[in-house]
Amino acid sequence: MTAKLIVKKLSKLFNDEKGEGLQRLKRGETKEQIFRETGVVVGVNDVSFEVQEGEIFVIMGLSGSGKSTLVRMLNGLIPPTSGEIWIDKDDVASCGMARLREVRRKKITMVFQHFALFPHKTVGENVAYGLKMKGAGKQERREAAIEALSKVGLQDHADSLPSELSGGMQQRVGLARGLATDPQILLMDEPFGALDPLIRREMQEELIVLQKELKKTIIFITHDLNEALLLGDRIAIMKDGSFVQVGTAQDIVSQPADDYVRAFVADIDRSRVYTASDIALEAHKISPKATVADALKVMLINDVDTIHVVKDGAAAGYITRQDANDAPPGTLVSKLMKPEPPSVSGDAYLNELYGPAQSGVPVAVTDEEGKLVGVVTQESIFEHLVGDEDPEASENAANDEEQQEEGRPQ
Structure with a gap:
C-alpha cells in the first residue's frame, strides 16, 4: 500500500x-x-x-x-x-x-460535527459550495451536488432548506458536501x-x-x-x-x-470487534469421492470429530466421527455426509456466529467466492469473548486517569 x-x-x-x-x-x-x-x-x-x-x-x-x-x-x-x-x-x-x-x-476536505450548513442556501447549494470556491460553473456544481447527495440518499432534497431536514439528514448533507469536491x-x-x-x-x-x-x-x-x-x-x-x-x-x-x-x-463488546476470519481455525477437508475409512483417518490424524466435505473449494457438507464409525468402511463420503453445513463469511462478526454455532458443528468460514477457508468452533468463540484482561489493572488505570483529570489543561 x-x-x-x-x-x-x-x-x-x-x-x-x-x-x-x-x-x-x-x-x-x-x-x-x-x-x-x-x-x-x-x-x-x-x-x-x-x-x-x-x-x-x-x-x-x-x-x-x-x-x-x-x-x-x-x-x-x-x-x-x-x-x-x-x-x-x-x-x-x-x-x-x-x-x-x-x-x-x-x-483534502473536512467534515465537522455541527454540520456548518448555510441556513439561507438550499441543500444543493450547500453541497456545491466547495466547488463554487474552486471556480466550477453553475451546471457543473449542480450535477456534482446531485451526484454527491445521491451517495447519501438525499438527491430528492436538493432544493430543500437545511431547516427542513432532521439532524441525521443534515449530517448527511455535510458528508455529501465533503464528497462533492472529490x-x-x-x-x-x-x-x-x-x-x-x-x-x-x-x-x-x-x-x-x-x-x-x-x-x-x-x-x-x-x-x-x-x-x-x-x-x-x-x-x-x-x-x-x-x-x-x-x-x-x-x-x-x-x-x-x-x-x-x-x-x-x-468493557468493550468483543463480539463486535473480532470477525470469523480473525478466529478461524484450519478447516479439515475431504472429497465427496473419498470413503468413510479415509474420513476416519483424517479425523484421527487431526484429532477432530467433524470434517467438511469440499467440492470445487466450497463446503458441500460435513461428516462426523460417530456417523463414520457407524457406517461400513467402504461407504462413499457423499452418501453419508450431511448437506448444508452452517457457514458464515469471513467478515462476519462474532455476534453473527451465535446462531450458526448452536448446532455444535464447526462453522464453515468462506471467502468472497464462497470457498472454505477455515472453521470456527464454539470453544474458539468463547475464548475470544472472554479475553485475558486483568480487571484489577484496568480498575487501577481508570482510577489514576480520574485523579489526573483535575490538573489536566483542556
Whole structure:
C-alpha cells in the first residue's frame, strides 16, 4: 500500500511564544508540569504516523487528549510548533499559504460535527459550495451536488432548506458536501457526535458502505471507542497529546499497550470487534469421492470429530466421527455426509456466529467466492469473548486517569 499522509514528530504548544515549553517538552517534562510552571498548554506531543491510501485511520481519546488539535493541523487550520505533515509531496506544516490553499482545494476536505450548513442556501447549494470556491460553473456544481447527495440518499432534497431536514439528514448533507469536491483525503472531526445513538449508528454503517465504494483516505476523530473499533482499519489512542497505541481493533483489544488502554477496552463488546476470519481455525477437508475409512483417518490424524466435505473449494457438507464409525468402511463420503453445513463469511462478526454455532458443528468460514477457508468452533468463540484482561489493572488505570483529570489543561 502507498502512504497518502505521513506525519513526522509533530508537536503543538499554545502560549509558548518564548519556546520555553518546547524545550521543556524535549527534556521529557510532562504536559501537566509544563502547564503548571509556565502556563504553556501542550496540545500535541511528538506524534508520528502514516495513513495508507484508502484507509480509515481513527484517532480517539478523551477530551483534552489533543485529537482535535491534531486533525486541524493536518489541513493547516492550526500551524504546528514543530514537525512535518506530508500529503504526497507537499509538507503542509511548512508550505506557503498559496500552496496550502491549493492542497485544500484539490486533496483534502473536512467534515465537522455541527454540520456548518448555510441556513439561507438550499441543500444543493450547500453541497456545491466547495466547488463554487474552486471556480466550477453553475451546471457543473449542480450535477456534482446531485451526484454527491445521491451517495447519501438525499438527491430528492436538493432544493430543500437545511431547516427542513432532521439532524441525521443534515449530517448527511455535510458528508455529501465533503464528497462533492472529490477529495483524496477526508478529515472527519467527531462527525456523528451530535446525533442520537440510533441515527449515529445508521451514519456509521452508511460510512462503511460508502467507503467500500469510494475508497477514500479518511482520518476520523472520535472519543467513542466503540465507534473507533467499528470504523477503523487502524486506531490511534491519544493521551496527553501523544499516541499511546496504534493498531487494528483486534490488536488493541487483545494486546493493550498499557493499563490506560486496558482500562479503555475492559468493557468493550468483543463480539463486535473480532470477525470469523480473525478466529478461524484450519478447516479439515475431504472429497465427496473419498470413503468413510479415509474420513476416519483424517479425523484421527487431526484429532477432530467433524470434517467438511469440499467440492470445487466450497463446503458441500460435513461428516462426523460417530456417523463414520457407524457406517461400513467402504461407504462413499457423499452418501453419508450431511448437506448444508452452517457457514458464515469471513467478515462476519462474532455476534453473527451465535446462531450458526448452536448446532455444535464447526462453522464453515468462506471467502468472497464462497470457498472454505477455515472453521470456527464454539470453544474458539468463547475464548475470544472472554479475553485475558486483568480487571484489577484496568480498575487501577481508570482510577489514576480520574485523579489526573483535575490538573489536566483542556
